[in-house]
Amino acid sequence: MSKSKRSHLKNTVKESLRMALEAIRDNKLRSVLTLLGIAIGVFSVIGVMTAIRTLETSIESGLNVFGTNTFLIQKYPAVTIGGHSRRKYRNRRNITYDQFKELKRRARLPIMVSVTDYSGGQTIKYRDKQAKKNVYLQGGDEGSLRTFNTFIGDGRNITAHDVEFSRRVTVLGMDAVDQMFPFEDPLGKIITINGIGFTVVGIAERKGKMFGQSQDNYVLIPITTYLQRYGKRWTSLAITVEAPSAELYDKTRDEVIGILRMIRKVPPGKENDFEVVSNAQLIETFGQFTGGVKLFALAISIIALLVAGIGIMNIMLVSVSERIKEIGIRKAIGATRRDILIQFLTEAVFLSEFGGITGVILGVLGGNLVAMAFNIPAVIPLDWVLIGLAVCSVIGVGFGIYPAYRAAKLDPITSLRYE
Amino acid sequence: MNDLITLKGVTRVYEVGTEKIHALAGVDLTIRPNEYISTMGPSGSGKSTLMNIIGCLDTPTSGTYEFEGEPVHKMDDNQLASIRNRKIGFVFQTFNLLPKLTALRNVELPLIYANVPRDERLEQAERALRRVGLIDRMNHKPNELSGGQRQRVAIARALVTNPSVILADEPTGNLDSKSGEDIMRLFDDLHEAGNTIILVTHEEYIAKHAQRTLHILDGKINEDTLNG
Structure with a gap:
């Protein structure tokens, strides 16, 4: 990619981000409801993972119920x-x-x-x-x-x-x-x-x-x-x-x-x-137990995130059909298909990422409340935080791409006339 | 002087179901820089289609269209978007501003798609707003502006990229006569300053502002006259 092209992309993304923020601000309630779905999904996985991680970290010392050897x-x-x-x-x-x-x-x-x-x-x-x-x-x-x-x-x-x-x-x-x-x-x-x-x-x-x-x-x-x-x-x-x-x-x-x-x-x-x-066996048994809980939490979260993703798709489709005129105007003054695609995609990713971050914060807090109840030092499961945010991006792109594509391929004349 | 716009044998056929509608049936047209043209014709005459094609929103079914020597009829979507962005300024009857953006942001928009850095963008947008006399209202949203003011913002948006031609589709159609006159005076000024302007209008007195009037009928240029 040439330098000017790269700077163009950077500029587009930056502007799209700004537009996404404006769009989200203009539809506060709807945006909050949408990102709540994502937040709950991420919250459940991060919360459980944090709770398990706090227990796990204390297991090494804690489960040594008997002395060593x-x-x-x-x-x-x-x-x-x-x-x-x-x-x-x-x-x-x-x-x-x-x-x-x-x-x-x-x-x-x-x-x-x-x-x-x-x-x-x-x-x-x-x-x-x-x-x-x-x-x-x-x-x-x-x-x-x-x-x-x-x-x-x-x-x-x-x-x-x-x-x-x-x-x-x-x-x-x-x-x-x-x-x-x-x-x-x-x-x-x-x-x-x-x-x-x-x-x-x-x-x-x-x-x-x-x-x-x-x-x-x-x-x-x-x-x-x-x-x-x-x-x-x-x-x-x-x-x-x-x-x-x-x-x-x-x-x-x-x-x-x-x-x-x-x-x-x-x-x-x-x-x-x-x-x-033995201690080793206790830890192993505990590991089996937490493994099961993790899998369960993961399954629930995947379902929750899927539902949330469908919510995002739905909202984006509504957003596109509400803004047909806007898309026409933008195209008339020079927006390319890619500009429009990136704009709507950024909005979707931003929504889900915002929800994701909310979920991560709530999840880490919730998980550590469990830790506090058990008198265990707090932890932040960084790997799961990153995985959670990455999954949110994937959801944003995955469920945002179709509405964005629909927006991008709108005909400028028809959409300009749209009332 | 080189021609700005050259149309040769341009047709535009829409297919509605099995029926074919010949919106344009062979148009030849040459426009030179700094011309001031008005286009008239009854609705359904094909003048909107002609404006869409000149404005690179649409492409001819057959015939050739050259804009500053570049073959528009061969361009793909991205190239058309780029021409619209850099070379053409649109002014619409219904203003077509983005309602949630301030005047300044509206005017800035074409420069965003032209990939102009932010500082430069703001400077140019402010200059364009000053040109139309709205610099003190630049942080207002369209619904906080009068119709005439909105159309001025739209004109500023059309001007901001320094386009080769300004296309105005019934720019006074939604305005009271006083505001309409103000807008027309602004177009006259812009023409004075060297801009090429193509107007679409129903009103004879508006058309009189231009130097040249095209009468469209049944998808063809029926009459091409120079005004007194």
């Missing part, structure tokens, strides 16, 4: 998505304390094998002060605090002896401390759990919230005591295993799975009758 063994999968019903897992045998003890005795590689179970809805009291119902009772051992990713803040941890002798001692999470001991030092005090007394021997450090949920709302007691007093027929324990290093993680996992299969007498060739849950 740890994995969890339990009866049910951590997250189930579609397809598999819980029935498949319900018939599995429970994981018992004896199985845990046997595993702990035989496993060589793990640096820690710890057991937990929890139940909610217990009445936990200190004198007249009762912990809220969301404080749950946690049975565990000396390793449990470590699996919660926290430490003893004051007093002492639960020991192997406490577990061995089923002692009635407890370590409190900070929520339980806040609720039952607002003005007192809990150490040495006796709380009751369903009427049974337990001596507070330690307080765990505060962990704070994740995804809007407290991680300090527990009362930890020895697992043996827990099973004697609060165990149910269907109680199945969760075993947390920590490998010595990242390198030995897979080996440790294999060893533990092998031993547990032996203990639970799983015939060779049959699949495990327990679940091994």
